[in-house]
Amino acid sequence: MTNPVCYFEIPVADLDRAVAFYRAVFGCDFERVAIDGNAMALFPSDTASSGASGALARGDSYVPGRQGVRVYFRVSDVVAALTRAVAAGGHELYPPTTVPGYGRVAEFADSEGNCVALFAPEGQDAKPGAAADGGGT
DSSP states (O other): OOSOOOEEEEEOSOHHHHHHHHHHHHOOOOEEEEETTEEEEEOOOOTTSSSOEEEEEESTTOOOOSSSOOEEEEOSOHHHHHHHHHHTTOEEEEEEEEETTTEEEEEEEOTTSOEEEEEEETTTOSOTTSSOOOOOO
16 A cells, blocks of 8 residues: 555644634645534645645544644745744744655644644755754654
8 A cells, every 4th residue: 555645634723723824834725614513624635636635623523732643744845834834823843854865854833732744855845954954863
């Protein structure tokens, strides 16, 4: 099985605040829906493209926090995306770091306290030398 993830949900306490945060970081619009009694804001989706899409989700079973699954968003510039996340009210958790053979990563806490990661494949990060590497793991 390759690329097994097809959908994700990020738990939120305040859907409006989370939509504003993710719109500021990634520049995307969301479709608001209710699914099984839960309020959702769907990320853009294109079934003809590779990768997964998902939603911001608010409901009784959705509890934001840093201890759950970590979602990595592919970006063209890790430093720029992390800067937008911090400007939108997020907090840097892991600085832009080169992972040899893979690319660059960084992590931030979103407006709801979730740990979210950024990823740019090796050779595709717009500014690979813009920030000091954090050592990578």
